[in-house]
Amino acid sequence: MLDRNLVANNLETVLEQLHKRHASEDMLSEMNKLSAVIARRRELQTKTDELRSSRKKLSKQIGGLMREKKLDEVDAIKTEVTTIGNRLDLLEDERKDLQKQEDDLLHAFPNLLDARVPEGTSEEDNELIETWGTPRTFDFEPKEHHILGEEMGLYDAERAAKIAGARFSILKGDLARLERALIQFFLDTAEDNGYTEVLVPYIVNRDSMTGTGQLPKFEEDLFKLTSEIGGMDGFLIPTAEVPVTNMFRDEILNEEDLPIHLCAFTPCFRAEAGTYGKDTHGLIRQHQFHKVELVKITKPEHSDAEHHSLTDHACGILQALGLPYRKMRLCAGDTSFSAQLCYDLEVWLPGQNKYREISSCSNFGEFQARRMKTRFRSKGEKKPKLCHTINGSGLAVGRTLVAIMENYQQDDGSVDIPTVLQPYMRGKTKITLQD
RNA sequence: GGUGACUUGGCCGAGCGGUUUAAGGCAACGGUUUUGAAAACCGUCGUAGUUAGUAGCUACCGGGGGUUCGAAUCCCCCAGUCACCUCCA
Numbered sequence: 388m389l390d391r392n393l394v395a396n397n398l399e400t401v402l403e404q405l406h407k408r409h410a411s412e413d414m415l416s417e418m419n420k421l422s423a424v425i426a427r428r429r430e431l432q433t434k435t436d437e438l439r440s441s442r443k444k445l446s447k448q449i450g451g452l453m454r455e456k457k458l459d460e461v462d463a464i465k466t467e468v469t470t471i472g473n474r475l476d477l478l479e480d481e482r483k484d485l486q487k488q489e490d491d492l493l494h495a496f497p498n499l500l501d502a503r504v505p506e507g508t509s510e511e512d513n514e515l516i517e518t519w520g521t522p523r524t525f526d527f528e529p530k531e532h533h534i535l536g537e538e539m540g541l542y543d544a545e546r547a548a549k550i551a552g553a554r555f556s557i558l559k560g561d562l563a564r565l566e567r568a569l570i571q572f573f574l575d576t577a578e579d580n581g582y583t584e585v586l587v588p589y590i591v592n593r594d595s596m597t598g599t600g601q602l603p604k605f606e607e608d609l610f611k612l613t614s615e616i617g618g619m620d621g622f623l624i625p626t627a628e629v630p631v632t633n634m635f636r637d638e639i640l641n642e643e644d645l646p647i648h649l650c651a652f653t654p655c656f657r658a659e660a661g662t663y664g665k666d667t668h669g670l671i672r673q674h675q676f677h678k679v680e681l682v683k684i685t686k687p688e689h690s691d692a693e694h695h696s697l698t699d700h701a702c703g704i705l706q707a708l709g710l711p712y713r714k715m716r717l718c719a720g721d722t723s724f725s726a727q728l729c730y731d732l733e734v735w736l737p738g739q740n741k742y743r744e745i746s747s748c749s750n751f752g753e754f755q756a757r758r759m760k761t762r763f764r765s766k767g768e769k770k771p772k773l774c775h776t777i778n779g780s781g782l783a784v785g786r787t788l789v790a791i792m793e794n795y796q797q798d799d800g801s802v803d804i805p806t807v808l809q810p811y812m813r814g815k816t817k818i819t820l821q822d
Numbered sequence: 823g824g825u826g827a828c829u830u831g832g833c834c835g836a837g838c839g840g841u842u843u844a845a846g847g848c849a850a851c852g853g854u855u856u857u858g859a860a861a862a863c864c865g866u867c868g869u870a871g872u873u874a875g876u877a878g879c880u881a882c883c884g885g886g887g888g889u890u891c892g893a894a895u896c897c898c899c900c901a902g903u904c905a906c907c908u909c910c911a
Contacts, residue, residue, distance in 0.1 A: 432872055436880040443880090446892035450840030461891085468891045618885095618900055639832085639869085760869095766851080769876075771869085 388493050388758045394418070395425045404499045407719050409508055414496070421492040428485040435482055438475040442468055494603055498754040500719055501728035507718030513731070514718065519702065520711030522735045523794060530800075531738035532792040533669030536562060538800050539820050544668070553667075554660050554674045558788075561818040565791070565804070566677065568811035569784050570652050573679035573704060577650035577781055580700045582681055585651050587630035592619040595633040598759040600725035600751075601625060608659035610674075623656035627680035628778045635684055636759040639771045645763055646693055647684040650781065652677070670785045671743065677784035683777040686763065687753065690775035694750035698730045701746040701781045708805045710790050711735040713742055727752045730779075734786070738793040745786045748779030 394401055398418070405415055445468045452461050505514045536542025541562035547555040558566055574584055590612065596602040601609060601622075612621035624630055631651050640647075655678050666672035681700060685693045698714070705712045717729040726749035733742035753773040756762070762771035795803040801819040804812050 429872065432880085436872065439881085440879055442892080447840065449891055453840080465891045472891075617902080641832095769867090 388754060389496050389499070390753075390757065391425055391489070391493060394422055394493075395429075398422050401496075401499075405496070407500055407504075407506070408497055409720055417492060418496065421489065421496075424485055424489050424492065428482060428489055431478055431482040431485065435475060435478050438471055438478065442471045442475065445471070491603070494597065494758070497724045498727045498752065500722060501750070501752075503716065504722055504728060505716065505718045508720035509718075510721050512718035513721055514716040516714040516716050516730065518711075518713040519706060520709070520735070522711050522737065525737065527798040529737035529793060529796060531669060532736075532789040534738075535792050535796055535800065535802065536669075539802075539818065541818070542670075552674070554672065556670055556673060561812070561815065562788070564812060565808070565818065566784055566788055568808050569787050569791075570677060570679060571811050572808055573781055573784070574650060574652055576704055576707070577679065577681060577700070580648075580703075582648045582650035585631060585634070585649050587627065587634075587651055587653065589624050589630075589653055589656075590616060590621050591624055591629055591633065592616060592621060594619070595629055595636065596622055598633045598636050599629050599755050600758065601629065604724065608657060610656045610658050624653060625657050626655050626678060627651040627653040628682060631680065631682045632684075632755060632761075632776050632778065633759060635761045635774070638761060640684070640761070640763040640774065642686070642763050642765045645684060645686050645774065646689060647682075649682045650679060651682070652679045654678075670789050673785065676786075679781050679784065681748075681779050681781040684761065685775050685777065687772070687775050690750055690752065690777060693775075694728065694748065694777045697777055697779050697781075698732075698748040701732055701748055701779050704782055705732060705734060705745070707807050708787070708791065710787075710794055712745070723747075723749065725749070725751050725754050727754065732782075734790040736790060736793050737796075743786065743789075745790065746780040746782045749777065751776045751778075 389401065402415060402418060405418060410418075445464055449461055449464055449468075452458075452464070505512060507513070530538075533542060533544065536558075537544075539562070541559045543557040543559065547557045578584060593602060596609065609625060610623040612623070615621060630653070631649055634649075635647070655676055657674060657676075660672050660674050670676070681697050683690075683693050683697060702712070702714065712732050712734045715731045715733060717726075717731055722729050729747060729749040731744050732746040732748070734745040735741075736743050752775050755776045756773040761774045761776070763774050764771045791805065791808075792802050795805065797803065797817075799819075801817050803817045804815055809816060
């Protein structure tokens with residue numbers, strides 16, 4: 388959420404930023420509207436405060452007069468207070484309405500972009516930061532992972548479609564084990580890098596989804612429960628970012644508790660996955676997938692360094708697995724709603740002959756923290772300050788499985804297991820056709 | 823799922839319709855004292871809105887609504903916590 392004072396006092400800056408995000412004319416006029424709403428709300432705020440103040444004083448007088456048994460004077464004041472009360476009710480209704488408009492509008496605008504974010508509208512304009520590893524040269528035609536999986540008899544999309552629908556999958560045997568091995572390896576690596584594991588709910592309420600920015604704008608991307616939880620709408624999480632970051636919603640942390648480094652394994656559920664007609668085969672784009680997420684809560688002055696070290700941690704995993712990748716700085720048009728700066732890691736997929744996103748590491752600055760009211764207090768300082776929030780995949784499990792299958796495939800249709808994963812695979816060195 | 827008790831500032835805890843502008847204590851912070859520390863004493867000590875303002879005013883006592891001239895206090899709905907019962911992995 389944007390700072391309402393920034394909108395009120397520095398509308399030009401905000402409008403410039405919206406231009407950089409390629410905001411529509413509608414959005415620009417909405418922003419102008421917001422600025423007017425804030426001004427009007429403040430006006431009303433002052434008036435209602437004054438009215439309330441005089442009502443309070445007069446009501447107190449009634450108390451005194453009652454004790455002195457001056458009942459005739461009481462009636463006159465009562466009438467006066469009633470008049471004030473009626474006027475107050477009227478203005479208060481308007482103020483509440485404006486306050487809601489103000490909050491709704493504020494929630495609808497994306498974060499301000501970091502100065503390093505390149506101009507651009509699509510992934511074509513993303514900036515290449517670095518490339519690691521050399522794509523292997525094959526002396527045979529490398530296959531896509533879903534072909535390999537089907538041929539091994541360890542990947543079953545058809546039955547998954549029967550029992551659940553399109554964009555679900557079933558893994559069997561060593562492939563299922565490899566998925567678990569990756570999860571375990573990611574969590575162990577995160578722990579070595581100083582992250583504490585948390586195991587969190589996979590269903591969250593509306594307030595949490597609003598806190599991290601999925602709501603109110605992207606409700607159609609989420610799976611919504613038909614049953615309420617705790618009297619509120621329930622949603623399946625699209626990423627562990629939501630439950631983990633929201634752990635600190637409505638909290639004022641101690642300065643010495645920062646930074647907080649957490650990691651979490653969760654399934655992720657995305658309703659939007661089926662809407663593009665892209666990646667219709669295989670594990671790339673599913674309604675349900677697994678991810679290990681890295682999350683940091685930091686002081687503002689440390690967030691940039693923390694963001695870059697988190698990104699390095701994600702890179703480290705790809706390096707340990709020997710998977711070639713490139714690191715991209717996302718352009719303005721590709722940077723997500725809540726982020727101010729984002730790096731995508733794209734892993735090399737020989738079967739597709741291209742790089743595909745496997746991790747997205749974002750610094751949200753104070754955008755999420757303002758929505759969540761996540762603050763910290765410095766020693767000796769009176770006012771609490773907003774924290775910064777950061778997260779990134781470390782890594783997306785299903786897509787890593789894809790990358791391993793495609794990069795480590797052999798001409799006999801088997802897949803070698805990277806050395807670091809072998810201990811998690813009961814010492815096995817390769818996955819072969821099922822007997 | 824059933825019944826009952828409860829939800830007040832970082833924590834504990836008063837408060838039972840009108841000098842409560844939320845008492846008091848603990849913790850924390852600043853100061854006096856001291857060679858230093860402890861103790862003692864003095865002071866500060868929730869969040870947010872409004873504002874040029876650490877001035878004033880206003881809101882917030884789990885959330886929402888209502889009664890009233892006036893609500894932390896009375897009523898209703900919802901959520902959460904705890905206890906017991908029931909059920910279950």
